[in-house]
Amino acid sequence: MRHSQTTQATELNICRIDGGRQSLPSVRPAGTVSLANPLKITAMKVGDEISNCQLGVSRSQTIEEIPSVSIASLVFIQRVDVREDGEGTVTYMAPSSGCLPERYL
Numbered sequence: 488m489r490h491s492q493t494t495q496a497t498e499l500n501i502c503r504i505d506g507g508r509q510s511l512p513s514v515r516p517a518g519t520v521s522l523a524n525p526l527k528i529t530a531m532k533v534g535d536e537i538s539n540c541q542l543g544v545s546r547s548q549t550i551e552e553i554p555s556v557s558i559a560s561l562v563f564i565q566r567v568d569v570r571e572d573g574e575g576t577v578t579y580m581a582p583s584s585g586c587l588p589e590r591y592l
Contacts, residue, residue: 545591
């Protein structure tokens, strides 16, 4: 059963793991290696771009641990009401009631 919950935007840290676009090895010159890091972590502001998205709830304690620590669950972001100063609320659907285990999404 799904549970809808609302939390303060300041209580969440949204991160994206994305190394950007990478060329296939077959189109790079012979002997070269891509310098792009596929596990690059980028902190994101809580805003409308995460509305109607599904995010993983990481069990990590720090942002550096995110790629190596498993996720606890997935949440669906239903609504984001955030002002310019970062204050506001985020409404999400989670598989169980209660607080999120950690603050990194």
